[in-house]
Amino acid sequence: MRDRIQEALKHSKADYTEIRIEEKETTRVAFRGKDLELANANIDKGGIVRCLIKNKGWGVATFNNLDDLLNKVDQAYQCAQVVSVPEPIELVPVEPINQVTTVTMERDFRDVSLAEKKALAERYNEVMRGHSDKIIDTQSFYADTFTHLTLANSEGTYIEQEKPAVVLASLAIARDGDNVQQAHETMALPQGFEYVLDKDELARKAAQKAVELLDAKPVKAGQYPVVIDQMLAGVFIHEAFGHLSEADFVYENPQAREMMTLGRRFGKGILNVYDDGSIPNLRGTTLYDDEGIPGRRNWLIKDGVLVGRLHSRQTAAKMGEKATGNARAINYRFPPIVRMTSTAIDNGATSFEDMIKDIKLGIYACDAYGGQTQLENFSFSSGYAYMIRDGKIAEMVKDVILAGNLFTTLENIDAIGNDFKWDNAGGGCGKGNQYPLPVTCGSPHIRIQNVVIGGE
Amino acid sequence: MDILTQLKKQAEQVEVLNLQNEKTTVEFEANQLKTCTVAETKGTAVRVIRKGRLGFAASTDDTVMNKLAANALESAAYGDEALFSFADPKPAPIVQTFDKTVADLPIARLVEIGKEILDIVMPVEPDARCNISLERSITSASIRNQKGLDVSYQTTPLSIGLEIDRIEGDDVLIMYDQLGTTVWEENYLEFARRLVEQLKMARTITTIKPGKMPVLFTPTGTLTLALPLSYGLNGKEVYKGTSPMATKVGEKLFDEKLTILDDGTLDGKFASASYDDEGVPRKCNTLVGGGVLKGFIYDLKTAAQSGVESTGNASRGLFNPPEPSFTSLVVQPGNTALKDILAGIDEGILVENVLGLGQGNIISGAFSNPLALAFKIEKGEIVGRVKDMSIAGNIYDLLKNVSAVSREAQWVYNTFYAPYILIPEMNVAGKN
Numbered sequence A: 001m002r003d004r005i006q007e008a009l010k011h012s013k014a015d016y017t018e019i020r021i022e023e024k025e026t027t028r029v030a031f032r033g034k035d036l037e038l039a040n041a042n043i044d045k046g047g048i049v050r051c052l053i054k055n056k057g058w059g060v061a062t063f064n065n066l067d068d069l070l071n072k073v074d075q076a077y078q079c080a081q082v083v084s085v086p087e088p089i090e091l092v093p094v095e096p097i098n099q100v101t102t103v104t105m106e107r108d109f110r111d112v113s114l115a116e117k118k119a120l121a122e123r124y125n126e127v128m129r130g131h132s133d134k135i136i137d138t139q140s141f142y143a144d145t146f147t148h149l150t151l152a153n154s155e156g157t158y159i160e161q162e163k164p165a166v167v168l169a170s171l172a173i174a175r176d177g178d179n180v181q182q183a184h185e186t187m188a189l190p191q192g193f194e195y196v197l198d199k200d201e202l203a204r205k206a207a208q209k210a211v212e213l214l215d216a217k218p219v220k221a222g223q224y225p226v227v228i229d230q231m232l233a234g235v236f237i238h239e240a241f242g243h244l245s246e247a248d249f250v251y252e253n254p255q256a257r258e259m260m261t262l263g264r265r266f267g268k269g270i271l272n273v274y275d276d277g278s279i280p281n282l283r284g285t286t287l288y289d290d291e292g293i294p295g296r297r298n299w300l301i302k303d304g305v306l307v308g309r310l311h312s313r314q315t316a317a318k319m320g321e322k323a324t325g326n327a328r329a330i331n332y333r334f335p336p337i338v339r340m341t342s343t344a345i346d347n348g349a350t351s352f353e354d355m356i357k358d359i360k361l362g363i364y365a366c367d368a369y370g371g372q373t374q375l376e377n378f379s380f381s382s383g384y385a386y387m388i389r390d391g392k393i394a395e396m397v398k399d400v401i402l403a404g405n406l407f408t409t410l411e412n413i414d415a416i417g418n419d420f421k422w423d424n425a426g427g428g429c430g431k432g433n434q435y436p437l438p439v440t441c442g443s444p445h446i447r448i449q450n451v452v453i454g455g456e
Numbered sequence B: 001m002d003i004l005t006q007l008k009k010q011a012e013q014v015e016v017l018n019l020q021n022e023k024t025t026v027e028f029e030a031n032q033l034k035t036c037t038v039a040e041t042k043g044t045a046v047r048v049i050r051k052g053r054l055g056f057a058a059s060t061d062d063t064v065m066n067k068l069a070a071n072a073l074e075s076a077a078y079g080d081e082a083l084f085s086f087a088d089p090k091p092a093p094i095v096q097t098f099d100k101t102v103a104d105l106p107i108a109r110l111v112e113i114g115k116e117i118l119d120i121v122m123p124v125e126p127d128a129r130c131n132i133s134l135e136r137s138i139t140s141a142s143i144r145n146q147k148g149l150d151v152s153y154q155t156t157p158l159s160i161g162l163e164i165d166r167i168e169g170d171d172v173l174i175m176y177d178q179l180g181t182t183v184w185e186e187n188y189l190e191f192a193r194r195l196v197e198q199l200k201m202a203r204t205i206t207t208i209k210p211g212k213m214p215v216l217f218t219p220t221g222t223l224t225l226a227l228p229l230s231y232g233l234n235g236k237e238v239y240k241g242t243s244p245m246a247t248k249v250g251e252k253l254f255d256e257k258l259t260i261l262d263d264g265t266l267d268g269k270f271a272s273a274s275y276d277d278e279g280v281p282r283k284c285n286t287l288v289g290g291g292v293l294k295g296f297i298y299d300l301k302t303a304a305q306s307g308v309e310s311t312g313n314a315s316r317g318l319f320n321p322p323e324p325s326f327t328s329l330v331v332q333p334g335n336t337a338l339k340d341i342l343a344g345i346d347e348g349i350l351v352e353n354v355l356g357l358g359q360g361n362i363i364s365g366a367f368s369n370p371l372a373l374a375f376k377i378e379k380g381e382i383v384g385r386v387k388d389m390s391i392a393g394n395i396y397d398l399l400k401n402v403s404a405v406s407r408e409a410q411w412v413y414n415t416f417y418a419p420y421i422l423i424p425e426m427n428v429a430g431k432n
């Protein structure tokens, strides 16, 4: 294959050509209620060729048939011929990389029988179903994916990577009359089968929360001081801020560029935010991105001030900055675009007790359950939440939706916890039509003043 | 050997789906033509029932058909008991989903259409930033099973998506609309013109005092209500007992002005076809008639589990077995002219788009969303855009009493057809 890829690259008439070949095998087991929905294996194999003609633009061809790479290179080149950009597209120069990586899993899931995987998902399903007779429906999901990825370009880069992933998800739905509530717990890691064993606690937590939510009262709409847990804080910084620091959002938009001017104050001095693809064994780990750039730590906010952003080679060249290792694609059907990897609010100094002790009336919101951002406006549902009364965690409340403006909200972060945690949740990030991309979010607890909480 | 013939020797029932797709995409980013893509996909999915148990496997690698067959049989070895059998060959309605005009659209023509759209937006809003994605596909699907079912069809989906961003100081406006069809549409620019009209309307910013008021949902805004509702109308949720409507067929749950259908036989719509994705004829199913719950949507498996017939609503991608899914969800237009509905509103809001569609506890019918695009209605007139407001409610309460359903209706993203719906009183929250 290596020879054929290199021959096809040599054949290309474009200024820059890139070929990515992906071979992926996935095994999934899904239970829903008492029924098994699925226990099976899928095979997905395909490739993408991307050609750049500098004063024309990008041409892309994706395919399942790998027999005729030369023809696919021609097809991509023809596509690029059709395009016409007003200014030539440049790519920031980088050192070519030659690397073949392999992984070893403590327990390789490819050697585990479908029977054992089914038994595992079934066990977690039974943990939820047996938790309470109020649990009326469940979903217990297991998946493993092994991907072999080859990336090569006309500048001499050739990288082969092996990427394993395991995913567990538990969803519980509880009902009491017309009152229906749900809770979920997920985990995903680029690791072996050993990581999904003995996770009864994950399933139990989902069931327990769903049942507890039945008795929770809806939160009263209003403005509150809000403490958010590591998971919600991580999702918040990813969704509400992280996407704005992706350079493709600003690089051709003068107003957005002004909004995201480096040096602009984004929060109090205690706020530090980074994206880092080089941290091993996280779902967002990106040792090489899909342009072959090594992952690294990129500071986005330092001491409350905007100091950096995330790039592809094209956006970096356009803005006169360095490549950051953030050009990623969900699979061979898509070209890479600027994406996050593992994004975090850096650890702070305040203990959780100190954070809540002066709050007379506030909300402690945990876990993210969907949400959307539109530039600086965001809206997130928390999975579950508690009132804070007189400095103490009080009763559980439901339907807590945080909405607001990013800049005001970041400015209103007045305490950052000392209990940093990466969240190994499954799911992923969506942008354009590329979903789900594996990413990781991390944060300590944080406190935000004057948050608007919606509700009836 | 053909995989159907091969597997028939090893299993009681076999179903083979072959999918082939060729897609051309032209993308404008920030008003500039940036990328052109040609994508070819090809794959096979197999379901088998062996010793009464259901198995599934899929592959895009056509050099490993033996492995695909083995994977399907292994899946069946651990599969659940199958209570249903694959589709019987049956005659189906004729539905137009293929159009040579669309199939033959050259890349150059897609580029030209993109430029025509820019010519509509830019003179009106020179500072706007448009992302336009034009996509033309030719899809072929064939479904065969051991009963002799052998259906195949071709569709030519064309979609043109337009996103307009406008940033003016602190005011950020993002608007999106899309044309979707499988049959060439002479008025292919109308959706862009409509979006530009909205953009003009959104220039005036005004305020409204939060509180209880009438809320008029536009066809797009109606999605906020339809999404929790469609969840409850899915036969799978009914079988699982999570639909709040599970035991209520025949009961009057909603205002009598509401009639809701799912129609898989409309020409030119993305989900329309003669057959569904497991070879059952597509149909038009009434779900709510005059406010009375009439039924739900099913595929073969969930229908058998529920002791009913499939409604022809099976839908699947290559890598997943079929699930009941809506084709074109249609809320029937009513009798009142939009202008008369507006004239009756002294003070209220018009909801076009919300943020976080589908967030919150939608299984219980609840929604709670900030308003992304909404307008103030004052003495029957739309007077300007309102910002930083939010709505929340439960559709099972709100749709019991609807003040008006408009005569005018519109397609939303090719899969949803709805009129304007006026809710007499809802809480609209915001800063005072």
Ligand SMILES: [Zn+2]
Binding pocket: A238, A239, A243, A428, A429, A430
């Ligand atoms: Zn994201």
